[in-house]
Amino acid sequence: MTDQATRAAGPAPSPQRAARDVPDVPKEPVFTTQDLNIHYGSFHAVTDVSMEFGKNEITALIGPSGCGKSTVLRCLNRMNDLIPAARVSGEVRYHGIELYGPKIDPIEVRRRIGMVFQKANPFPKSIYDNIAYGPRVTGMKVDNMDDLVEQTLRRAALWDEVKDKLKQNAYGLSGGQQQRLCIARAIATNPDVVLMDEPCSALDPIATLRIEELMAELRELYTIIIVTHNMQQAARVSDRTAFFTVKVNETTGDRTGGLVEYDRTTKIFENPSDQRTEGYISGRFG
Amino acid sequence: MTIVSAPIEPPSVEPPLSLEPSSRRLGEKAIVALLFAAAALAVLITVGIVLAIAGPTVEFFRQIPFSRFFSTEPWAPNFVPDGFGVYSILAGTASIVLYSCMIALPAGLGAAIYLNEYASHRARKILKPVLEVLEGIPTVVYGLFALAFVAPLLQQIWPTFLPGKLGDPPGFQFVLSAGVVLGIMIIPTVASVSQDAMSAIPGGLREAAYGLGSTKMQVATKVVVPSAFSGIVASFVLGLSRAVGETMVVLMAAGAIANLTLWPNDPVLTMTAFIGRTATGDVGFGTTTYYTLFAVAALLFVITLVINTISIALVRKFREVYE
Amino acid sequence: MRQSGRTRIAVDAARAGTESLERRGIDVKGELFRAVLLLCISIGIVMLATLLAYVIVAGWPRLDLSLFTEMPSTRDPNTSGFLPAIVGTLYVMIGVLVTTVPIGVSAAIYLEEYADSSKWYNRLIEVNIQNLAAVPSIVFGILGLAFIVRGPWGLGFVAFAGSLTLMMMVLPTVIIASREAIRGVPSTLRHASLGLGATRWQTVSRQVLPVSLPGILTGTILAMSRAIGETAPLLLVGATTFVRFLPEGLFDGAYSVITVQIFQWAMRPQEEFRTLAAAGSIVLVALLLLMNSVAIWLRNKYSRAY
Known part of the structure; x- marks a missing residue:
């Protein structure tokens, strides 16, 4: 609904930020997927995704509902494990290590690959305890928790707003602040990657802008992969964009999600090579 | 927006990166095992019930033949000459179930319809806790009430003009006083399970009927009750099961005489009351009377198990339709 | 099967609706029905009140330290x-x-x-x-x-x-x-x-x-x-x-x-x-x-x- 509205608002968005030097292919891939397929029971959710995610880049996954972009994202830190019927096949390599290998512990994976969810989900605890939770449960060696909380909140550009109410319940914050707190919480354990699953879909434009600014700052430190419904957002913040769509098997009528085109964001938005991408970008379908 | 550059080093993945478990998480595994054990205890209790009852019951039937137990001979396990015809106390249970369900089922259903379709939000907020309190009164207090208040009252107003057996004034313990009290005691159970079923009906069905100009009564009788039917039946079955299994009210108010009768003014002995009464007396371990206790308990357990299985299956069927 | 059951219910309700449109004045049956329902829920409440009254009256003389x-x-x-x-x-x-x-x-x-x-x-x-x-x-x-x-x-x-x-x-x-x-x-x-x-x-x-x-x-x-x-x-x-x-x-x-x-x-x-x-x-x-x-x-x- 909302992205329909945003899309109708104007012509095809173009990358507004002065484009960074984005190499043609990711130089230092953090993730590499090869023929990734994901099933939910008998439903084939994602078919044959092969792509690389670059270090300290922001990669945006866009596409219509049901195209499997969130499913792919959740597969990168093994959150799909929480769905009993989910099955992953193909390869997902993280710094060369097969993420779905037999000895891999999903808990260790999630400690390195943080996640921010669609709806802000702070714990019903104080702001301080929200930040300290990750370091505490992961057994991180922390000399001074107060310092860590402060640094984390500063990094998330939230410190000035909350420094006087660290002991208050996080539910007292505004929606945008809650989502930034969730980002702060995710980076408190100093992860390598932060996955964001439509982090702004429940926020107003001003709160959205603040989060986008924050992402730009955080790119220097973390690899960020974001799923978004909002094409302008992808154009504004990302270095690379992957366009997914729903593919319908003409003989069986089965629907499955798949990757159509993956390239530098400037290329995707200015000169897409696939017609389907162009159609989606210019709002012709989706 | 400025960001104070943080003194923390940018994250670096130091080789060799390992994603294998950093510890064996034995504590975690031990906890899961403990939690599973706690859940499995429920199965163990059931097995325990079956074992506890089975052994002595087998012993009972070694001493008393099947044909004597399932017969109409008098029920007098601890008398001389003894008698073990379980039909007499089965009849007692049936009689109690008959009179209590005559009250509990219609009244419970009516209460559920009222709560779900008629009561205002405020009325419901008062009525539901009242029903919960009714459910929470200890059965021994109900028993006292039946014995010391309801029975004398019924004795006084007994319609003695009725012809034949029905016109005989009852003694101080008889089926009807226990049945009435037990029936009212069960109303909340029937009402709450029925109402759960009614409130699970999709609102659209109800709105469609109202949209067509139906009255409240028509919605209640033609839409709500038929749609929630299996849930309502489940509540009836559950009420029935409670009537079969209730001990204190019948033990205190229904009497102590095993009686192959369904008259409302007769005293009866039910299966539960027999167990309760025998247990309060002196029962020598290993006597035939002791084993009788278990044989009756076995019968009671099997009957309620069958009833409950029906009820659970009905509730599940209802859920499948609407959830 | 189920679907047809629900359809039947809906049709019944619709018929009931059209019938009721023809009726004028007080809905006697409806009011009676409401009264019966009220009676159903009252039985329990009256009983609860009676029971509480009984134990209080009967037990009062001995309700002491x-x-x-x-x-x-x-x-x-x-x-x-x-x-x-x-x-x-x-x-x-x-x-x-x-x-x-x-x-x-x-x-x-x-x-x-x-x-x-x-x-x-x-x-x-x-x-x-x-x-x-x-x-x-x-x-x-x-x-x-x-x-x-x-x-x-x-x-x-x-x-x-x-x-x-x-x-x-x-x-x-x-x-x-x-x-x-x-x-x-x-x-x-x-x-x-x-x-x-x-x-x-x-x-x-x-x-x-x-x-x-x-x-x-x-x-x-x-x-x-x-x-x-x-x-x-x-x-x-x-x-x-x-x-x-x-x-x-x-x-x-x-x-x-x-x-x-x-x-x-x-x-x-x-x-x-x-x-x-x-x-x-x-x-x-x-x-x-x-x-x-x-x-x-x-x-x-x-x-x-x-």
């Missing part, structure tokens, strides 16, 4: 009291509390957070809990008599035997209530915690349990009040011994409880003992009403936390 401080006596009902029964109830309930809560909550956590319900043994556990919840209470007494008082455990007729018997009886209540409370915790919280690299147990113990605590507490209070008010199974596991002294402990000596004491007074022919039973009932009902009110208050207070 000696009720709490005196030993029971079969000779003089006027100086007879409930002291050993009150202490016995306390002992039994402590035993119920310390066994039921950890087992019940653990079982609920397992079933909600860990169990894969497609596995046969987990389904078996679920069906068992449902069935146990509907087993007549006196059957638990039989189990207690055969396995706890005598048999393999052989505790004898002591307070803890009563505790274990009641524990088995109220365990399903605690499990079912705790499961509902745990299920009420939004899954976003679990995902947030797991996404940070917390283990299952860390997530359960630090996020899920604190949030579901009010619900678990409500269920526990209701289960405890059920156990306090229970009589039948205790008749079989020793609470009927006539005790003129305080129980020595959870594992030693004879014991009695309030409900059984009420039962025994009520069954005596003399009117004075009935008065005593009614006075004991007032105390018991007041205690249970208090517990229920606390539970309802807790539930309402926290029901809209999320």
